[in-house]
Amino acid sequence: MALAHSLGFPRIGRDRELKKAQEAFWKGELDEAGLRAVGRELRARHWQVQKEAGIELLPVGDFAWYDQVLAHSLSFGVIPERFRPASGKPGLDTLFAMARGVSGDACCRGTHAQPLHALELTKWFDTNYHYLVPEFSVDQQFALSWEQLFEEVDEAHALGHAVKPVVIGPLTYLWLGKLKGSDAQGFDKLELLERLLPLYGQIFQRLAGQGVEWVQIDEPILVLDLPQDWKNAFERAYNILQREPLKKLIATYFGGLEENLGLAANLPVDGLHIDLVRAPQQYPTILDRLPAYKVLSLGLVDGRNVWRCDLESALTVLRHAHERLGERLWLAPSCSLLHSPVDLAREEQLDAELKSWLAFATQKCAEVAVLTRAVNQPEAPEVLAALAESRAVQASRAASPLIHKPAVQARLAAVSAADSQRASPFAVRIGKQRAVLDLPPLPTTTIGSFPQTSAIRLARQAFKQGKLSLGDYTEAMHGEIRHAVQIQERLGLDVLVHGEAERNDMVEYFAEQLDGYLFTRFGWVQSYGSRCVKPAVIYGDLSRPRAMTVDWIGYAQRLTDKVMKGMLTGPVTMLTWSFPREDVGREVQARQLALAIRDEVLDLEAAGIRIVQIDEAAFREGLPLRQADWQGYLDWATEAFRLCASGVRDETQIHTHMCYSEFNDVIESIAAMDADVITIETSRSDMELLEAFEYPNEIGPGVYDIHSPRVPDTREMVKLLRKAARRIPAERLWVNPDCGLKTRGWAETEAALVNMVAAARQLRKELA
Ligand SMILES: Nc1nc2c(c(=O)[nH]1)N[C@@H](CNc1ccc(C(=O)N[C@@H](CCC(=O)N[C@@H](CCC(=O)N[C@@H](CCC(=O)O)C(=O)O)C(=O)O)C(=O)O)cc1)CN2
Ligand SMILES: [Zn+2]
Numbered sequence: 001m002a003l004a005h006s007l008g009f010p011r012i013g014r015d016r017e018l019k020k021a022q023e024a025f026w027k028g029e030l031d032e033a034g035l036r037a038v039g040r041e042l043r044a045r046h047w048q049v050q051k052e053a054g055i056e057l058l059p060v061g062d063f064a065w066y067d068q069v070l071a072h073s074l075s076f077g078v079i080p081e082r083f084r085p086a087s088g089k090p091g092l093d094t095l096f097a098m099a100r101g102v103s104g105d106a107c108c109r110g111t112h113a114q115p116l117h118a119l120e121l122t123k124w125f126d127t128n129y130h131y132l133v134p135e136f137s138v139d140q141q142f143a144l145s146w147e148q149l150f151e152e153v154d155e156a157h158a159l160g161h162a163v164k165p166v167v168i169g170p171l172t173y174l175w176l177g178k179l180k181g182s183d184a185q186g187f188d189k190l191e192l193l194e195r196l197l198p199l200y201g202q203i204f205q206r207l208a209g210q211g212v213e214w215v216q217i218d219e220p221i222l223v224l225d226l227p228q229d230w231k232n233a234f235e236r237a238y239n240i241l242q243r244e245p246l247k248k249l250i251a252t253y254f255g256g257l258e259e260n261l262g263l264a265a266n267l268p269v270d271g272l273h274i275d276l277v278r279a280p281q282q283y284p285t286i287l288d289r290l291p292a293y294k295v296l297s298l299g300l301v302d303g304r305n306v307w308r309c310d311l312e313s314a315l316t317v318l319r320h321a322h323e324r325l326g327e328r329l330w331l332a333p334s335c336s337l338l339h340s341p342v343d344l345a346r347e348e349q350l351d352a353e354l355k356s357w358l359a360f361a362t363q364k365c366a367e368v369a370v371l372t373r374a375v376n377q378p379e380a381p382e383v384l385a386a387l388a389e390s391r392a393v394q395a396s397r398a399a400s401p402l403i404h405k406p407a408v409q410a411r412l413a414a415v416s417a418a419d420s421q422r423a424s425p426f427a428v429r430i431g432k433q434r435a436v437l438d439l440p441p442l443p444t445t446t447i448g449s450f451p452q453t454s455a456i457r458l459a460r461q462a463f464k465q466g467k468l469s470l471g472d473y474t475e476a477m478h479g480e481i482r483h484a485v486q487i488q489e490r491l492g493l494d495v496l497v498h499g500e501a502e503r504n505d506m507v508e509y510f511a512e513q514l515d516g517y518l519f520t521r522f523g524w525v526q527s528y529g530s531r532c533v534k535p536a537v538i539y540g541d542l543s544r545p546r547a548m549t550v551d552w553i554g555y556a557q558r559l560t561d562k563v564m565k566g567m568l569t570g571p572v573t574m575l576t577w578s579f580p581r582e583d584v585g586r587e588v589q590a591r592q593l594a595l596a597i598r599d600e601v602l603d604l605e606a607a608g609i610r611i612v613q614i615d616e617a618a619f620r621e622g623l624p625l626r627q628a629d630w631q632g633y634l635d636w637a638t639e640a641f642r643l644c645a646s647g648v649r650d651e652t653q654i655h656t657h658m659c660y661s662e663f664n665d666v667i668e669s670i671a672a673m674d675a676d677v678i679t680i681e682t683s684r685s686d687m688e689l690l691e692a693f694e695y696p697n698e699i700g701p702g703v704y705d706i707h708s709p710r711v712p713d714t715r716e717m718v719k720l721l722r723k724a725a726r727r728i729p730a731e732r733l734w735v736n737p738d739c740g741l742k743t744r745g746w747a748e749t750e751a752a753l754v755n756m757v758a759a760a761r762q763l764r765k766e767l768a
Contacts, residue, residue, distance in 0.1 A: 002322055002329040004372040005297065006055045007216065007251055007273065008062035008166055008336030009046045010361050012526050014343050018042055019530040022065070026100075032092060039063060043152060047161050049343075049362055054369025057214065060152050061166040062336060065092065066099045066529045069131035069176060070119070072168050073098070074146035076199050080135045080180070082116050090145055099132055099529060101708035118708045120178065120685060121528060122662075123621050125220060125254050127304070127339055128535070128577055130528035134177030138187050142199045149203070153210050165207055166336075169219035169250065170196050170237050171230065190233055197237060201244045208245035215246045216273075220335075222264050223255035223275070225627050231263055242268040249273060253299060253335035255625050256282045262289055271295030276317065277302040277334040283317055287324055296325055299334030301359075301367045306340065306523075306537055306579045308359045309367045311390035315374055322375040331372045337361040341523035341534075354518050354539060357397050403583070405516070405541035412591055420642035422650070422674060426697050429650040429676060436610060436651045437563055441767070442721075442735050443494040444760045445700070447657055447679060448567040448613065449506075449740035450484045450499035451749055460504060477502045478555060485559045487746075491753050495563050495611060498556035500742065504534075506569045506615060507577040511536030513548045514596055517578070528707075531743065537579045538589055544596035547603045554607045566609040568597055570656065571640040576618035586622075587636035594643040601654075602647050613655035614645055616673070617739075620658065620666055634669040641673045653677065659702075659739040664692045671696055681738040683712075687720055690727040699728055702738030703759065704752060709744065711751045717759035722766075730767045735760040 012018045021038035024030035030038075047058050064071045073079065074090055083098050085091065101118035120133040149165055156163045168176075170193060179189050207215060221230070241248070249271035250264065256279025257264050264272055265286060272290065276283055276298050283298075290296055298321060300314040321329050333340075340361040347355060359367060374383045397403070422429065456477075463473035484499035503509035511517040519536040527533045549568065557564035571593035580589055601612050619641075624633050645654045656675040663670060663680065670678065671694070679700035682689045690701055703720045704712040724733060735756060741749050 001327060002318075002331060002372050002375045003057065003327075004055050004369045005057040005164060005330055005332050006050055006059055006337065006365055006368065007218075007253070007299075007303070007332050008059045008338055009050055009365075010338055010340060010342050010526065011042060011046070011063045012342070012524060012532060013042050013045075014346060014522065016524050016532055019526075019532055022530045026096065035092070039065070040155065043155065044159060047156060047159065047163075050365050051161065053362060053365035054373070055365050056162065057164045058156065058161050059166045059216065059336075060156050060163045061149050062338070063152065065095055067130075067132050069124075069134065069168065069173070070095060070099055071146065071148060072173055073119075073132070073134045075144065075149065075203070076173075076196065077143040077145040078134050078136065078140065078177070079145070080119075081137075082114075101705070101710045103710040115710050117710075118705070121707055126621055126623070126625055127254075128525070128527055128533060128618070128621065129338060131176065134173065135180045136177050136189055136192060137181050138179065138183045140192055140195065142192075142196050144199060144202050150206055150210065153207060153212060157211065163212070164214045164216050164249070165212060166216045166218065166251075167200075167203065169217040170200055170241075171234055172219050172221045175221045175230070188229075190229060193233055193237060197240050200241055204241070204244040204246045213247055214249055214270075216249045216251050217269070218251045218253075219264075220251070220253050222250075222252045222257055222260045223279075224625055226260060231260065234263055234267060238267040238269060247271070249295065249297060249330075251297070253278070253303070255279055257286075258282070258626070261285060265289040265294075266291065269294075271297060271330070273297035273299060273330070273332060275299045275334040277304070280317075283321075287321070295328045295330055296321070297330035297332050299332050300371065301331075301333045301364050303333040303335040303337050303364065304339050305582065306358050306360060307582060308357055308363070308390070308393055309371075310394050311367070311371060311374070311387055312394070314371055315387075318371060318375050329375070331368050333364050333368060337364060339525060340364060341520065341525055343522070346522045347520050349521060350518070353396065353400070353402070356393055357539070358537070360523065397583075403540040403581075405543065408516075408541035408543050408592055411595060412588070415591070415595070415643065420639050420646050422642075422646050422648075424650045426674065426676065429653075430698070432650045433653045433676060437653065439494050439563070440764065441730060442733055442760050442764055444735045444757050445493060445495035445565065445679075446488075446497055446736060446753070447659075447706075447738075447740040448497050448500050448565075448615070449503070449742035450480075450487075450497070450501070451744050451746050452501070452742040453746070456480060456501050460502075477552070481552065481556050482559060485556060487750060489560060489562065491750070492757050493562075493753070495565050496556070496560060497565050497567060498553050500567060500740070502552055506617075506740075507574055508534055508536055510548060510569055510574060510597075511578060513546075514542050514544055514593075516540040516542035516592070533577065535578050538575070538581050540581075542589065542592040542596060544599055548600055550600075550603050550607050553604060553609055557607075557609060563610055565655065566601075566604040566612040568600055568604075568612065568614045570614045570616040570619075571597055571644055572622050572637045573616050573618040576622040586633075587640070590636060590640040591643065594640040597644040598647050601644060605648050605652050610651070611653045611655060612648070613657060613679075614641070614675070615657045616641060617657060617659050619670070620663060623666060630665070634666060638669045638672045641675075645673075645675065655679065657739075663689060667693060667695070677734060679734065679736050682724075683720060683738050687723045687727075690724055693727070695728075698732045698734060700734030700736040701728075703735060703756060704737050706737050706739050706741055706744060709748055711748050712755060714755040714758045714762065717756055718762050721759060721763045725763065725767065730763075735763075 248269035251273040462468035480501035
């Protein structure tokens with residue numbers, strides 16, 4: 001009998017209970033016992049949901065406070081010196097301090113006099129999930145320091161569940177971390193492996209003692225281009241771990257194993273999970289290479305997108321696999337369902353036809369279960385019914401007039417190379433722009449959003465529920481814009497923004513106004529910590545029926561004599577942070593989006609807006625995991641940006657913004673986007689990025705981290721600016737935070753910006 005399992009379920013809860021509880025805890029409105037109770041209820045509910053859907057072996061360890069990589073750091077005692085509690089034993093306050101940083105004054109229980117920087121936050125492979133980067137020291141010691149996994153296993157057992165604990169494997173964990181400290185230069189973090197492995201031994205022994213049979217060890221780095229010493233380390237590590245108890249399933253996802261396939265297949269463990277959604281081509285080879293004793297888990301239900309599984313085509317693979325593997329065949333979603341919204345059943349207002357094409361995490365578990373049933377009992381009536389339904393859905397989608405729009409396709413076909421080229425080169429444009437804009441050296445600005453207060457969100461909620469009229473909602477948002485403009489004038493910022501109060505999210509806001517997108521009411525997915533996004537779904541050809549931002553930004557510009565920067569989201573980011581179509585390529589969807597945004601840029605210019613920022617925060621994230629696929633992506637991604645940015649006059653200054661990115665791999669392409677100014681994230685990594693950042697146009701390296709409530713002081717920002725000015729000529733430098741301020745409160749925002757403006761003024765003096 002084949003077996004249905006799951007690699008992980010979303011932890012946020014269908015009503016984002018975890019988000020709400022954590023935020024209440026941080027505000028002091030919920031105590032620790034209350035917070036823990038919410039976690040326990042969510043785990044119990046999620047196991048139950050998966051079990052009812054037909055999943056036989058349930059994951060434990062997919063629940064985490066804030067982030068699952070952070071939970072591993074606590075487990076292993078990877079707690080940087082600055083966060084180490086006096087008692088020696090880390091608690092939830094330690095965990096949240098590592099995640100969020102601590103202000104010098106408003107610090108946790110008064111134990112720290114100094115402000116503490118949070119761990120670095122970065123994206124999890126090519127997803128919109130962000131993890132906290134483990135910080136290693138050269139003399140790093142590891143010690144089991146966190147009981148959560150064991151407690152949760154007991155909890156699941158007490159509820160009568162058959163479970164499979166999930167851990168991040170030792171190689172992936174080390175790969176994700178960073179060495180810190182002055183002695184780190186020249187030290188290879190792989191040298192920490194020998195010290196780390198005994199911890200896995202201890203964990204496996206404890207789990208075995210609790211009656212666990214299988215453990216899932218996630219090693220997604222096996223789908224990356226790995227250096228030879230890392231490949232060797234895989235063999236070494238798992239040869240050592242072989243001695244330990246428990247059956248081990250190594251899980252790989254987000255891509256194909258390719259040249260690591262032989263390595264992965266032959267590791268001395270008991271099973272291997274592969275992603276057949278992202279990399280279907282690896283299926284036949286893996287069958288030939290897998291030792292006869294091993295379980296093979298096939299990920300045929302897409303954990304990264306919301307389309308219903310084509311059961312019929314999944315079954316052709318499965319029937320074959322079942323013949324070869326029999327009991328050794330397992331089925332699962334392609335990856336953890338962390339990246340899927342929770343439950344489609346809640347979307348009562350969705351168009352019935354569109355809804356019938358979709359599946360969220362709960363439905364995906366049922367798909368895995370029905371596929372398993374279909375190989376175990378092919379004639380079961382429910383199997384036949386599910387197959388018939390799946391065939392009907394596929395047919396309805398293929399033929400639907402909702403998808404194909406001849407006018408959009410014709411416009412795309414008519415695009416020429418000249419459409420993606422500014423009229424003059426940067427050297428010419430910048431002179432004209434400086435004449436029009438009349439800005440001081442080191443101009444100060446922000447990235448776009450100001451605090452999304454609960455008053456703003458409640459007003460929008462009331463408006464969406466029909467309890468607030470359009471007129472009253474507009475007036476409320478105008479009030480927010482006036483407030484933002486007044487504050488920026490008072491702070492003495494040079495280039496103002498309207499603050500994005502009217503936007504629920506920088507992607508969803510535009511998606512709601514474009515044809516070809518559908519959006520959900522409850523389709524939340526965790527992005528980082530307590531923050532969630534509700535990715536919209538691209539189901540058909542995309543177009544812009546009318547202007548989307550001109551009224552708001554025009555209103556803001558009329559309030560001030562200063563330059564008002566218009567704010568848009570770029571095509572690559574719109575695509576990357578949405579659930580895309582799969583019947584046409586990503587590049588087609590990006591170009592359709594580019595044309596829609598191009599029209600918006602031109603409308604803003606016509607309305608008198610002199611600077612337009614087109615955010616491409618997800619540009620790096622869209623980069624394929626394998627280097628062989630990079631150039632193809634970079635070509636169409638840069639072209640899409642240029643297509644939306646190149647319609648304007650020389651005098652109109654185009655900005656772009658990117659955050660959290662390892663840019664060095666893509667720096668040439670970023671330059672090829674030819675934005676006049678780029679603002680980037682650099683502060684958490686101490687301007688390290690600028691070492692290699694040869695950007696030919698103007699650049700605003702972020703001088704403070706907006707993900708932490710900590711208020712940066714002027715001195716530290718001056719230091720960062722001096723460092724930046726050593727790398728980049730001052731006449732090309734801008735001064736700005738790392739990213740938008742929507743997640744911050746007003747008090748800390750104003751305090752931080754006062755200091756930032758003071759830092760810019762000081763640097764102007766120093767450099768004059
Ligand atoms: N899509 C996307 N990806 C991104 C980013 C981004 O901005 N967007 N930024 C980077 C970091 N990721 C982030 C992701 C989310 C948030 C964020 O602030 N999310 C908000 C939700 C934003 C939103 O959609 N808000 C809606 C709905 C708000 C809401 O919860 N309303 C309440 C009612 C009001 C209330 O009680 O506050 C409800 O419906 O129950 C709105 O403003 O309209 C949150 O989790 O809190 C920030 C950064 C990388 N990836
Ligand atoms: Zn950003």
